[in-house]
Amino acid sequence: MAERQKIDARGAFCPGPLMELIAALKLASIGDEVDVWSSDKGSASDIPAWCAKVGHSVVEASEHDGYWSVVVRKAK
Amino acid sequence: MSKTILIVGGGLAGTIVANGICRQMGAELRSGALNITMLGTSETHMYQPGLLYIPFGRMREAELFRDQRKVLDKRVNFFVDPAKAIDVEKNQVTTEAGRTFKYDYMVLATGSRIMPQTIPGMKEGGHWFYDLDGARKLRTALNEFKGGKIVINVNAPHKCPVAPLEVAFMLHDYLKAKGLWDKAELTYTYPIGRLHALEPVAHWAKPEFEKLGIKYETFFNTESVDPQAKTIKSMEGSELPYDLLITIPPHQGAQVIDDSGLGKGGWVPTNTKTLHREGSANVFVVGDTTNIPISKAGSTAHFEADVTIDNLVSLCQENTFAREYDGKVFCFVETGLGSGTYVWFNYTTPPNPGPPSQMIHWFKLAYNRLYWLSARGLL
Numbered sequence: 499m500a501e502r503q504k505i506d507a508r509g510a511f512c513p514g515p516l517m518e519l520i521a522a523l524k525l526a527s528i529g530d531e532v533d534v535w536s537s538d539k540g541s542a543s544d545i546p547a548w549c550a551k552v553g554h555s556v557v558e559a560s561e562h563d564g565y566w567s568v569v570v571r572k573a574k
Numbered sequence: 575m576s577k578t579i580l581i582v583g584g585g586l587a588g589t590i591v592a593n594g595i596c597r598q599m600g601a602e603l604r605s606g607a608l609n610i611t612m613l614g615t616s617e618t619h620m621y622q623p624g625l626l627y628i629p630f631g632r633m634r635e636a637e638l639f640r641d642q643r644k645v646l647d648k649r650v651n652f653f654v655d656p657a658k659a660i661d662v663e664k665n666q667v668t669t670e671a672g673r674t675f676k677y678d679y680m681v682l683a684t685g686s687r688i689m690p691q692t693i694p695g696m697k698e699g700g701h702w703f704y705d706l707d708g709a710r711k712l713r714t715a716l717n718e719f720k721g722g723k724i725v726i727n728v729n730a731p732h733k734c735p736v737a738p739l740e741v742a743f744m745l746h747d748y749l750k751a752k753g754l755w756d757k758a759e760l761t762y763t764y765p766i767g768r769l770h771a772l773e774p775v776a777h778w779a780k781p782e783f784e785k786l787g788i789k790y791e792t793f794f795n796t797e798s799v800d801p802q803a804k805t806i807k808s809m810e811g812s813e814l815p816y817d818l819l820i821t822i823p824p825h826q827g828a829q830v831i832d833d834s835g836l837g838k839g840g841w842v843p844t845n846t847k848t849l850h851r852e853g854s855a856n857v858f859v860v861g862d863t864t865n866i867p868i869s870k871a872g873s874t875a876h877f878e879a880d881v882t883i884d885n886l887v888s889l890c891q892e893n894t895f896a897r898e899y900d901g902k903v904f905c906f907v908e909t910g911l912g913s914g915t916y917v918w919f920n921y922t923t924p925p926n927p928g929p930p931s932q933m934i935h936w937f938k939l940a941y942n943r944l945y946w947l948s949a950r951g952l953l
Contacts, residue, residue: 506846510867511919512735512903513771518867520765520795521731524692524824525839544767551793551810 500529508537508565515541526572533569542566577608580677582657584614584642587861587875588683593951594883596647603649611651619645621945628709629716630748645949660834662854679856684828686733686862699801700821721757722817729796729824730765733862733870738822740908746786747911763794772925827863841865847898858882873904906938914938
C-alpha cells in the first residue's frame with residue numbers, strides 16, 4: 499500500500515528541501531508520496547522543475563502560512 | 575536504584591556523550607548509582623574528516639586512528655559487540671554476540687555508511703574517499719593519473735556536505751603542482767540546481783570554479799555507472815565520460831535501525847529540538863542517525879552530543895530537562911591545499927561564509943589534531 503511521508507524542511511539551510519526529497523524518494527516505493535514543507539519560496543518552483551526532469555509527479559503544491567507544501571509521487 | 579545509560583554506537587557523537595556524562599557524574603559513577611555502557615563496532619576510533627587528506631598524501635593513515643578504549647573515559651563499560659536488535663518497548667538491546675543489555679536511557683549514535691552498491695556499476699567503476707579502503711584506492715589512482723577526464727560526482731544523501739567541494743579544490747591544486755592540470759578535465763556534478771546545498775556557498779563556489787576551469791553539471795542524480803564504457807548516467811538524462819570517477823556515494827544509516835523498525839534507511843525520526851526519538855521519552859538520537867533535515871557532519875554530532883549530555887545529566891540528577899538543540903552546524907571548508915574558510919548556521923541563522931584565508935586553513939590543520947580533545951569531551 500502506498501505511503502505518504504512528510505518532511506518538515508522549514509528553515510533547513512543544508513542540505514535543504516530538494517536534497518531531502520531526493521534522499522526520501524530513493525527509499526520510497528513506486529506510488530509512495532512525499533510531502534515536503536519548505537520555508538524557501540524557491541522550493542515551490544525548484545521541486546516541480548526537478549520532478550519534470552526526472553519524471554516524478556507533483557500531486558499538489560500549495561502555499562500556507564509562511565511555508566510551501568509540495569507533494570511528490572514517486573513514478574519510477 | 576542504579577540507573578543505566580546505554581550508548582549504541584562508538585563514533586564521535588556516542589563517544590562525546592559517554593565522556594561528557596562521566597565528567598559530570600563522577601559521584602554517581604563512584605557510588606554505583608549510575609553505569610554507562612557503550613556498544614561499538616570497532617576497537618579503533620577513526621577521525622573521519624582526515625580521510626579527505628589521504629588521497630593527496632597530506633595525512634598518514636596512522637594519524638586517523640586511536641584505540642577507542644583510550645579515547646573513552648575508563649569508567650565507560652565498552653563492548654565491541656554491535657547491536658543486532660533494539661527494542662524500545664522493552665528498553666533493551668540484543669547484540670550480535672547474543673548479550674542483552676537493559677537501559678533506563680538509551681542514546682542512539684549508530685551513524686551512517688556509504689552505499690555505492692545501491693547504484694548499478696558505482697562500486698565497480700567509482701573511487702571514493704569516505705572510507706579508508708576507498709581513500710587508499712583513490713590515492714593509488716591519483717598517483718597513476720597521467721591526464722584525462724575526472725568526474726567528481728555527488729549523490730544524496732551524504733555526510734560532510736562540504737567535502738565534495740573541498741576535494742575539487744584540493745584536486746585542482748594537487749594536479750597543478752604535479753604539472754597535470756593542463757592535461758586534465760575536471761567536471762563536478764551535484765544533485766540540485768546549484769553547486770552546493772548552502773546557497774551562499776554555492777554562489778561563492780561558482781565563480782571560483784569558473785576561474786580555475788572546473789566544469790560543472792547541476793541537477794545530476796546518478797542512475798548508473800558503466801565501468802567498461804567508463805560513463806556515468808544521470809536520472810535527468812545526461813551522460814558523462816570519465817577516466818577517473820570520484821564519487822560521493824549515497825549514504826544510509828545503520829542496518830540495525832532498519833531491522834529494528836526504528837526508521838527507514840537507518841534514519842531515526844527525531845525531535846528537532848529535544849533530540850528524543852519520536853515516541854520515546856528515554857531514547858535520544860545524536861549525529862548522523864537522526865532524520866533531522868540538517869547537515870550530517872561531525873560538528874552537528876558534537877553540538878547535539880553537548881545538548882544530550884546536559885539533558886541526560888539533568889534528568890538523572892534533577893529529574894528535569896535542561897535545554898534544546900538550536901540546530902547549530904559548523905564546517906571548515908578547504909578551498910585548496912593552502913587556504914580555507916568556514917561556515918556556521920543554525921535553525922534560525924542563515925550561513926554566511928567569509929573570504930578564504932591561509933590562517934583558517936592552518937586552523938583546520940590544527941583541528942585535525944584537536945579533534946581528539948573533542949572526542950574526549952574536553953573541547
